[in-house]
Amino acid sequence: MAATTQTEARLLVVEDDPNILELLSASLRFAGFDVATATSGSAAVSAAKERRPDLVVLDVMLPDLDGFEVIRLLREGGTRTPVVFLTARDATDDKIRGLTLGGDDYVTKPFSLEELTARIRAVLRRTATGEHAPSRLTFADLELDEETHEVHRAGKRVQLSPTEFKLLRYLMLNANRVLSKAQILDHVWNYDFRGDDNIVESYISYLRRKVDTTQPRLIHTLRGVGYVLRKPAA
Amino acid sequence: MAATTQTEARLLVVEDDPNILELLSASLRFAGFDVATATSGSAAVSAAKERRPDLVVLDVMLPDLDGFEVIRLLREGGTRTPVVFLTARDATDDKIRGLTLGGDDYVTKPFSLEELTARIRAVLRRTATGEHAPSRLTFADLELDEETHEVHRAGKRVQLSPTEFKLLRYLMLNANRVLSKAQILDHVWNYDFRGDDNIVESYISYLRRKVDTTQPRLIHTLRGVGYVLRKPAA
DNA sequence: CCGGCCTCTCAGGGAGTTTTCAGGGGATGC
DNA sequence: GCATCCCCTGAAAACTCCCTGAGAGGCCGG
Numbered sequence A, B: 001m002a003a004t005t006q007t008e009a010r011l012l013v014v015e016d017d018p019n020i021l022e023l024l025s026a027s028l029r030f031a032g033f034d035v036a037t038a039t040s041g042s043a044a045v046s047a048a049k050e051r052r053p054d055l056v057v058l059d060v061m062l063p064d065l066d067g068f069e070v071i072r073l074l075r076e077g078g079t080r081t082p083v084v085f086l087t088a089r090d091a092t093d094d095k096i097r098g099l100t101l102g103g104d105d106y107v108t109k110p111f112s113l114e115e116l117t118a119r120i121r122a123v124l125r126r127t128a129t130g131e132h133a134p135s136r137l138t139f140a141d142l143e144l145d146e147e148t149h150e151v152h153r154a155g156k157r158v159q160l161s162p163t164e165f166k167l168l169r170y171l172m173l174n175a176n177r178v179l180s181k182a183q184i185l186d187h188v189w190n191y192d193f194r195g196d197d198n199i200v201e202s203y204i205s206y207l208r209r210k211v212d213t214t215q216p217r218l219i220h221t222l223r224g225v226g227y228v229l230r231k232p233a234a
Numbered sequence C: 001c002c003g004g005c006c007t008c009t010c011a012g013g014g015a016g017t018t019t020t021c022a023g024g025g026g027a028t029g030c
Numbered sequence D: 001g002c003a004t005c006c007c008c009t010g011a012a013a014a015c016t017c018c019c020t021g022a023g024a025g026g027c028c029g030g
Helices: A018-030 A041-051 A067-076 A113-127 A162-173 A181-188 A198-211 B018-030 B041-051 B067-076 B094-102 B113-127 B162-173 B181-188 B198-211
Strands: A010-014 A034-038 A055-059 A083-088 A105-109 A136-139 A142-145 A150-153 A156-158 A219-222 A226-229 B010-014 B034-038 B055-059 B083-088 B105-109 B136-139 B142-145 B150-153 B156-158 B219-222 B226-229
Touching: A010 A018, A010 A041, A018 A034, A018 A055, A018 A113, A034 A041, A041 A055, A041 A067, A055 A067, A055 A113, A067 A083, A083 A113, A105 A113, A113 A162, A113 A181, A136 A162, A142 A162, A162 A181, A162 A198, A162 A226, A181 A198, A181 A226, A198 A219, B010 B018, B010 B041, B018 B034, B018 B055, B018 B113, B034 B041, B041 B055, B041 B067, B055 B067, B055 B113, B067 B083, B083 B113, B105 B113, B113 B162, B113 B181, B136 B162, B142 B162, B162 B181, B162 B198, B162 B226, B181 B198, B181 B226, B198 B219
Parallel strands: A010 A034, A010 A055, A055 A083, A083 A105, B010 B034, B010 B055, B055 B083, B083 B105
Antiparallel strands: A136 A142, A142 A150, A150 A156, A219 A226, B136 B142, B142 B150, B150 B156, B219 B226
């Protein structure tokens, strides 16, 4: 995905399912993060002590220690590394609650990569030394605020559904880059989605109606290739 | 979540239960306080002498000295640091009673973070040099007074139950920020609450009926995301 | 001990959102 | 010009999430 120049934050991704781990590390690397991995709780603890990551992406269910244990061990060591947990959908787990207190966050499986990277960015933003890193993306006269979930086109506020919002954010993070429908599906939709490409066309259509009715048009179709967000050629 | 920029007051949190200590220090830090911790009465005394905190959050039940002893030792040393005590629910202890006289306060376990931070703010406000820091929150034509517990909408007095009041205060402290139901649950409800999200929906519904019946509507639902207190789109 | 307020749960209904499907139209290539 | 492929979009089905009324249970004050 995005060479969104993530200022090279160091991540530690902890996940025992090799498929998901591969998916995560590949796409987070591509998003510009410096990624290390671990497949068990104990390995995670030592890796974290050694590499001192800026943030840990941590599956709650691990073969040996569970995610909370891992964090407890790390924090006993005095490190206050922020965490984004990965949890099962139905996890009404007591411990999950309380996570939003210390600036940590969580994402429920199955998630979309857009969702996960957005949470990671948000947590890093909050814990960044310089107080308020901007949570606002802009492109031409388009503005999207990740914190307030507000979108403006040419100064006018636009209401978007969750999927529309994620799609637009993905386009904006990758402005001027052509994105295939498969690519969009892989990033914006949950990784277990098994529908067809047409849904991307549908959502592009919705987005155009809501944010691309004024000149100049910003969302362009490249027939047989994909879509791209860009200003028309000069 | 509250980057409510707490003017960086220095706190000393004294609590022997590691889970609660972690909960407290993480969230108070995140609320903008400069937090130091201690897990015993004697450690608390020396930490307080060394760091000179603006306020001490002090569990009454400690392994060595009890909270009152700690305070006695400190005050013998001439320091007049304000305190917020943490006590068990049933502590009908006489000593607790006298606390509110000296400008100190107490919160009974299990508490909500909203409750605790509100008490801390109130005590700091009272002991602040500049006499009366404002205890009134306002947003649009909504007014909430933390001291008198009065709420007005468009100049008209509104009666709220305790939970409704805490929820509204939390929304107002975080105006224009989107709050998920999980986040609201974490902050407004006691930390041992084990119910589901629906209770937040219920209380939002109560609040709307009491304070959001007039135009413009201020409490908005962001489907699939959370709630936000804000003025309608420009 | 009774009544009233408050908290919390449950479930039905409704509104908004996601997904699918199919027809039509424009672009592309022959 | 014609056939084909790809994309666009309206419509509707399927689904999810949210709102709210009703009521149980607890707590407090009378």
